Amino acid sequence: MTIATSRGAWLLWVIVPYLAIATFIVGHVWRYRTDQFHWTTRSTQLLESRMLKLASPLFHFGLLAVIAGHIIGILIPQSWTESLGITETEYRIFSAVMGTLAGTAVLLGLVLLITRRASDRRVRATTKTMDVTVLGLLAFMVATGMWNTTVHNLIEGGYNYRLSISPWFRGIFLLHPNPSLVTASAVPLSYRLHAIAGWLVIMIWPFTRLVHAWSVPIAYLRRAPIVYRSRAPRHARAGAVGLAGARRASAAAAPQAEAGIAVQGQGGVHVN
Numbered sequence: 001m002t003i004a005t006s007r008g009a010w011l012l013w014v015i016v017p018y019l020a021i022a023t024f025i026v027g028h029v030w031r032y033r034t035d036q037f038h039w040t041t042r043s044t045q046l047l048e049s050r051m052l053k054l055a056s057p058l059f060h061f062g063l064l065a066v067i068a069g070h071i072i073g074i075l076i077p078q079s080w081t082e083s084l085g086i087t088e089t090e091y092r093i094f095s096a097v098m099g100t101l102a103g104t105a106v107l108l109g110l111v112l113l114i115t116r117r118a119s120d121r122r123v124r125a126t127t128k129t130m131d132v133t134v135l136g137l138l139a140f141m142v143a144t145g146m147w148n149t150t151v152h153n154l155i156e157g158g159y160n161y162r163l164s165i166s167p168w169f170r171g172i173f174l175l176h177p178n179p180s181l182v183t184a185s186a187v188p189l190s191y192r193l194h195a196i197a198g199w200l201v202i203m204i205w206p207f208t209r210l211v212h213a214w215s216v217p218i219a220y221l222r223r224a225p226i227v228y229r230s231r232a233p234r235h236a237r238a239g240a241v242g243l244a245g246a247r248r249a250s251a252a253a254a255p256q257a258e259a260g261i262a263v264q265g266q267g268g269v270h271v272n
């Protein structure tokens with residue numbers, strides 16, 4: 001490796017990841033302290049809900065499965081799965097099949113989300129440049145990720161990223177980054193593009209609507225039901241009910257009274 005490429009390799013595979021992690025942490029703290037009112041999905045459900053009903057669960061539930069796959073494939077070393085008796089071939093087939101299923105759900109969801117945003121006039125009007133950037137980056141992530149999983153692993157018979165991408169990724173968090181694991185010529189370009197774009201997503205995350213991921217209302221599932229009751233004492237409420245009842249009765253009587261007047265009027269006319 002020449003000095004120039006080695007500098008480039010350090011920039012891409014060491015500096016960019018640490019910069020992304022630092023921006024992610026500092027950016028979230030800054031955003032939380034300065035911009036809590038805009039910490040939201042900026043949901044467009046009220047503008048269009050028919051396509052969203054299908055697109056959103058496909059994308060989000062698919063993504064949860066993809067994240068689980070990334071944890072197993074990247075954070076768990078190959079030696080650990082082997083010590084459980086899982087061979088590399090067994091792991092690869094499992095990861096390629098599950099990854100293809102999960103990735104297809106994300107891909108379909110994302111295509112629908114982008115189509116919805118482009119085709120619905122009102123949703124399009126709320127779209128900001130940052131939304132387009134996020135959707136573009138996610139589309140790139142999903143395209144390169146699916147290429148890795150389906151073309152390299154399912155069709156071509158397998159590239160073992162658990163000996164290159166995975167230890168490089170873990171090395172960043174263990175504070176001994178090794179860029180040569182990624183720059184080795186055997187690593188397919190699509191894996192490198194996917195990884196670098198992943199850091200870009202992490203870098204811009206705090207400045208986008210992706211922050212809503214940390215505000216999933218999980219507490220709703222566990223919280224006690226809210227009981228609505230009046231703070232007024234019982235006798236006051238009884239009085240209020242009596243008053244309301246009287247109002248209701250007089251409201252109900254009003255049309256009859258009016259009718260009565262009309263009848264009387266007609267009667268009057270009739271008498272005349």
Ligand code: HEM
Pocket residue numbers: 065066069070073074095096098099100102103106138141142144145146148149152153161165169191194195196198199201
């Ligand atoms: C730096 C961060 C990331 C790294 C190192 C990484 C790495 C990988 C690797 C190695 C694969 C291929 C698995 C295989 O060949 O079977 C993959 C697949 C995939 N990745 Fe990522 N990824 C990152 C971030 C992301 C992000 C942010 C997304 C968001 C959409 C994403 C979406 C996908 C998808 C959809 C697939 C295909 C389905 C699957 O196998 O799970 N990745 N990624």
